[in-house]
Every structure is written in structure tokens, then in C-alpha cells.
Amino acid sequence: MILSNPKGTQDFLPPYGDQKALVENEFRKVVSLYGFSEIVNPTFEHTELYLRSTGLTTDIVTKQMYTFTDKGNRELALRPEGTPGVVRAVLQNKLKLPVRLFYIGPMFRYERPQKGRYREFFQLGVEVIGESEPETDVEIIEMGMRFFNQINLSDLIVKVNSVGCPICRPKFRVQLRLFLDKNLEQICDDCKIRVEQNPMRVFDCKVEKCKEIYHDAPKISDNLCYDCQNHFQAVLKELNERKIPFELDKMMVRGLDYYTRTAFEFVPTGSSELGSQDSVGGGGRYDNLVEDFGGPKTPAIGFALGLDRILICLGNALTSRKLVYIIALDAQALKQGRQLLDTLRNAEIPALINPPDKNLRAALGIADNLSCEYVIIIGANEMQKKVYTLKNLTQRSQQEIPQDKIVEVLSKK
Ligand SMILES: [Zn+2]
Ligand SMILES: [Zn+2]
Structure with missing residues (x-):
């Protein structure tokens, strides 16, 4: 008998199991104020779902998915993220749009385990399907901040960017490619592959030398098409008006293929347990995913928060055992x-x-x-x-x- 848990998994021992439930319940309370209903999806789906949505060039799909063939020869994958399953369920069941859904549950990625990063990890997520307005973007960012406030994790800022759309991106990619080709000698090996497959992803690189070089690279948010530019300006204006602490981060592109326009991350400031650079969650628009799945043209936006990271940031803050x-x-x-x-x-x-x-x-x-x-x-x-x-x-x-x-x-x- 093997008396240890698999690498990258964890047992939520008392009182952390209770703390996890408390955080989940606070999340339920806050999102229900914004009209969200809970959806519970399967923890595994057809592998193809993630290939077509999360993206063939993302690390999640190429390196991190737990895939298996079941006894009926189906190609299946443990879900590495929540959005594709939610969108699949909305389309399959022809839910009336617009719809606001939230989920809480485990996700699975084969990654190098480190503090706050597990192979089985828990996410709190929301998806708004069928709303295109910039106000919706700001509303769910505000909702995320309200949730963090509610659990006393208020030392946070939101990093925002726009990652454009299929109209402005191809033109930008050519420009970026020119810049990268000029600097090809100096960037890391991973980035050399990114240049071939999906140049915009170089901005995800954590290597200092690369980051320095990309500082001078052209940025997508400076090269948006007219509609994306209008949308982004409206988002920034609304964030200002609602006094939400945010920072424009032109290097932030988020590691998923389906994002369009607004992308954002919730990042702890100051002396958090995780260090100031690690986000506790993020999200963005994905205005083309529903169509990519064969549905009608439908704008959408969502975010996912890392529950394991939130629990590390909280320490014992929420445990109250009145037994x-x-x-x-x-x-x-x-x-x-x-x-x-x-x-x-x-x-x-x-x-x-x-x-x-x-x-x-x-x-x-x-x-x-x-x-x-x-x-x-x-x-x-x-x-x-x-x-x-x-x-x-x-x-x-x-x-x-x-x-x-x-x-x-x-x-x-
Ligand atoms: Zn655009
Ligand atoms: Zn690099």
C-alpha cells in the first residue's frame, strides 16, 4: 500500500478544509449579488474540446494535460480549466442568453509543483455569456475585488490590458515578428519556439533577459483596431470612475488562445506570502469561442481565481471554530x-x-x-x-x- 498522496496533490486537513469551504461560501454569496447561478460540469471532457478552445499552442495543451483513453476507446482529458466545459454545456443545452454562471471545483495540470501550484488545484470561476459591453468587463472585475475584500484580502490591484481581436492581431503579429527576428539571437529557447508558433506568447516569458528585450517590443494595446480601441478606452474610463485600483500592463497577454480584448489579473501588492508578482487569478473576454465551437456569434467574458493561492495568502485569517x-x-x-x-x-x-x-x-x-x-x-x-x-x-x-x-x-x- 502506498501511504503518500501523489506528487502535486494535497489533503485539506483541519482547519484548512473548513477554511476552503468558508472561502467558497463567500464567493457564492458575492457572485449571487451579481446574478450568477452555479453550474457543475464534469471533471473530464473529450480531449478535443481543449484542443479546439484552450489552444494547440498553449503550454496547457502541449505539456500539461492529463489525457487518457477509457475502456470504450474515448480520448478524454481531466479538465485543465473551466471555461471550455461551461461553454460546451451552454451550447449543448441551448441555454437562453445572456447567462451568468459560476463554478467551483478541481482542475488538473501536469506542472512542476511549487508553492501555491498543484497538479490538482481548485478554481473559483465565473462566465458571462452573451454580454458585449465594456461595463460588463468592469462589473466582473469589481465583483472580483468585492470578493477579495469580503475575505479580507484587500491588498490587491488589477492589472489590465487589451489583447485585441482577429482584426487587429494579424497586423500586429507581423510587426512583432519583425522585432523578434531582429532580437532572435538574444531570446531564450522557449521564446524561439513561441516566435514560430504564437509570437504574442513571448510576453508570458519569465526569463529576465527576455523581459528586458520585450520592454521595447511593440505592444498589442498600442495597435488596436478602432472597435477594440473604443472598447478598451471605455473599460479604463469606467475603472477610473469606479475607483478600482488598477494598472495598465501592456506586457500581460494571458496564456490562452481564445482571449480577445480585455484581459486582467488580480495581483497581490506588498508583502503577500506569494510574493508580489504572482496573480491570484485573472480572466478576460473570449468573444469568438462560442462561434469557434459552432455556435452563433456570441460575446463572452470570465475569470478564474486560484483557491489554493488564496488560501495561502489568507493563512489562518478566516478560521473561526466556535465548537x-x-x-x-x-x-x-x-x-x-x-x-x-x-x-x-x-x-x-x-x-x-x-x-x-x-x-x-x-x-x-x-x-x-x-x-x-x-x-x-x-x-x-x-x-x-x-x-x-x-x-x-x-x-x-x-x-x-x-x-x-x-x-x-x-x-x-
Ligand atoms: Zn480589434
Ligand atoms: Zn524567453
Whole structure:
């Protein structure tokens, strides 16, 4: 038996499993304010779906996909990202447009594991299908910021750029190609391949030398067609008006083939656990993907946030375990304790009771192991005085509470 988890996966042990659920629930709350409904897609799809959407030249498809042939000889892939499955489901089920959908779930990419990067990782994502207005772009950026604020991760800025469209991009690509050919000797080997396959992707390169060179390269957002330019200006104006902290980043192109126009990333500032360069999520428009799938011309935009990275940034910030541990010291107290257990749970106060054979010391040890915030002790003395001894384990304090006031006291805490 193999007693370790596969490389690049993780167990969400207590309290992180709870923390993950808390973050997911905050996400649900915020996006529902903006009219999003939850969609749950399969975790695997036909491989072809990703080849046609995520893109044949992306690292995700060429290097990172978990693909397999099933017993019925179907070519399948564990989903490396959420958008293609959502768009597939919308088209297949002919959902009425416009539609606003969100998803929460695991994604799979064969990558070199590092801090905050796993082979099975979790994303919180949204897709707006059938809305073309720049206001929609800004609305979902604002929604992302509202969510981060809600979970107290407010040291963030949004990096924005426009990656153009199939009208302005071909012309730009020629210009960029000229620049790259001139600098071919100095760029890294990966970039040399990018020049052949998809020159715009060179901007994704993390090699310092390359970054320096591309600083002087022509940028897509300076070479937009009329419509893309108008759209981008409207987005920037609206971001300003809504006072959303953003930065124009002309080097940001996002690593997916289907993006058009607005692209953005949520990036922690200051001294975050991840360092200031790593984004905790991002997204953009994909106005041609629905059509590429054989659907009608339909504008769309979405984003995906990395839940694993968010949890690292948060540390223990959200864990609040209000568990109450009842310790009954004799048979009579145990009977009373079981009734109290019921009363507390009915009042939505999480509670447990100690096994009958444990003495006070052992029972307090269990309460400590369970990270309980409160302990209620019931012994002969308490039974006689009709009180409970309430111990606060974090503050190391204790007081006697009349039995009929205990729910009231704990509810206020
Ligand atoms: Zn354009
Ligand atoms: Zn490079």
C-alpha cells in the first residue's frame, strides 16, 4: 500500500478544509449579488474540446494535460480549466442568453509543483455569456475585488490590458515578428519556439533577459483596431470612475488562445506570502469561442481565481471554530449534558460531549486537541447550584452561568 498522496496533490486537513469551504461560501454569496447561478460540469471532457478552445499552442495543451483513453476507446482529458466545459454545456443545452454562471471545483495540470501550484488545484470561476459591453468587463472585475475584500484580502490591484481581436492581431503579429527576428539571437529557447508558433506568447516569458528585450517590443494595446480601441478606452474610463485600483500592463497577454480584448489579473501588492508578482487569478473576454465551437456569434467574458493561492495568502485569517465541548463528570451530569447538547445544536451552536469514562483532565485534553473555543463543565456542584461552569480556552478564563442563560450567553459570543 502506498501511504503518500501523489506528487502535486494535497489533503485539506483541519482547519484548512473548513477554511476552503468558508472561502467558497463567500464567493457564492458575492457572485449571487451579481446574478450568477452555479453550474457543475464534469471533471473530464473529450480531449478535443481543449484542443479546439484552450489552444494547440498553449503550454496547457502541449505539456500539461492529463489525457487518457477509457475502456470504450474515448480520448478524454481531466479538465485543465473551466471555461471550455461551461461553454460546451451552454451550447449543448441551448441555454437562453445572456447567462451568468459560476463554478467551483478541481482542475488538473501536469506542472512542476511549487508553492501555491498543484497538479490538482481548485478554481473559483465565473462566465458571462452573451454580454458585449465594456461595463460588463468592469462589473466582473469589481465583483472580483468585492470578493477579495469580503475575505479580507484587500491588498490587491488589477492589472489590465487589451489583447485585441482577429482584426487587429494579424497586423500586429507581423510587426512583432519583425522585432523578434531582429532580437532572435538574444531570446531564450522557449521564446524561439513561441516566435514560430504564437509570437504574442513571448510576453508570458519569465526569463529576465527576455523581459528586458520585450520592454521595447511593440505592444498589442498600442495597435488596436478602432472597435477594440473604443472598447478598451471605455473599460479604463469606467475603472477610473469606479475607483478600482488598477494598472495598465501592456506586457500581460494571458496564456490562452481564445482571449480577445480585455484581459486582467488580480495581483497581490506588498508583502503577500506569494510574493508580489504572482496573480491570484485573472480572466478576460473570449468573444469568438462560442462561434469557434459552432455556435452563433456570441460575446463572452470570465475569470478564474486560484483557491489554493488564496488560501495561502489568507493563512489562518478566516478560521473561526466556535465548537463547544461539554464535560460531564458523573452519570447524572451526563444525562443533563446530553440534553444541553441537543439544546445547543438546536440553537445552531456547534457542540460535542465527552465520552463518559474520561476524567476532567483527559476531557480537557481532548477539547484542546479539537481546538474548541469553549468548555462547559457539569459536575455535582453545578447540578446543585443549577449553573454551568463555562471555560473560555483561548482567553483561559472561566465563569459560572445560570443553566437557563447558557444559550443566550453563547449566542452572543
Ligand atoms: Zn480589434
Ligand atoms: Zn524567453
